[in-house]
Amino acid sequence: SAVISQKPSRDICQRGTSLTIQCQVDSQVTMMFWYRQQPGQSLTLIATANQGSEATYESGFVIDKFPISRPNLTFSTLTVSNMSPEDSSIYLCSVWASVLSGADTQYFGPGTRLTVL
Amino acid sequence: GENVEQHPSTLSVQEGDSAVIKCTYSDSASNYFPWYKQELGKRPQLIIDIRSNVGEKKDQRIAVTLNKTAKHFSLHITETQPEDSAVYFCAAHNAGNMLTFGGGTRLMVKP
Numbered sequence: 001s002a003v004i005s006q007k008p009s010r011d012i013c014q015r016g017t018s019l020t021i022q023c024q025v026d027s028q029v030t031m032m033f034w035y036r037q038q039p040g041q042s043l044t045l046i047a048t049a050n051q052g053s054e055a056t057y058e059s060g061f062v063i064d065k066f067p068i069s070r071p072n073l074t075f076s077t078l079t080v081s082n083m084s085p086e087d088s089s090i091y092l093c094s095v096w097a098s099v100l101s102g103a104d105t106q107y108f109g110p111g112t113r114l115t116v117l
Numbered sequence: 118g119e120n121v122e123q124h125p126s127t128l129s130v131q132e133g134d135s136a137v138i139k140c141t142y143s144d145s146a147s148n149y150f151p152w153y154k155q156e157l158g159k160r161p162q163l164i165i166d167i168r169s170n171v172g173e174k175k176d177q178r179i180a181v182t183l184n185k186t187a188k189h190f191s192l193h194i195t196e197t198q199p200e201d202s203a204v205y206f207c208a209a210h211n212a213g214n215m216l217t218f219g220g221g222t223r224l225m226v227k228p
Contacts, residue, residue, distance in 0.1 A: 043206065
């Protein structure tokens with residue numbers, strides 16, 4: 001399985017500011033994703049982080065608001081820009097990785113709990 | 118795109134009873150169906166998954182069934198314990214390499 005770490009684990013930010021979240025994986029992975037989980041809700045895919053090219057965003061999410069970097073196969077960042085209280089959520093990094101059987105499955109990082117005042 | 122519906126949204130059972138959570142999906146091309154358990158304040162953890170070439174999979178007290186014709190799959194937990202209390206999410210994976218999640222089920226196991 002893949003070991004995924006995220007920094008920061010939580011933050012409290014003022015509206016109008018930006019926060020960059022880092023995701024580090026202990027092995028090279030092809031597919032990395034960023035999800036948002038609003039309080040009491042399910043997981044919503046923000047974008048697929050592509051190594052060496054621009055991220056692929058889902059409907060309702062745009063690059064200006066959520067710029068993503070993926071400089072290599074083990075690291076990605078998500079920035080939440082010009083924050084408002086509606087951006088208060090948990091942001092989760094996720095990867096596809098192989099299990100011992102050789103099949104792939106999806107793992108999640110510990111999440112970053114963001115509160116915007 | 119894929120749409121995953123999950124029921125019920127909340128489920129309360131007595132310790133020792135069974136719990137069943139059901140999901141339906143819309144994209145017939147979906148071929149992988151994981152289930153995640155999320156405890157309060159923690160990340161979603163994969164508990165069991167099933168691929169489209171099998172109809173049932175079991176791991177101790179947990180089982181998942183898949184009906185591709187009807188496009189639905191279910192999670193079965195037997196002999197529930199208080200530590201099974203959590204939010205459970207089903208998901209469907211399609212050829213686009215993306216997971217679409219159901220809305221979640223809050224399971225409460227009463228001692």
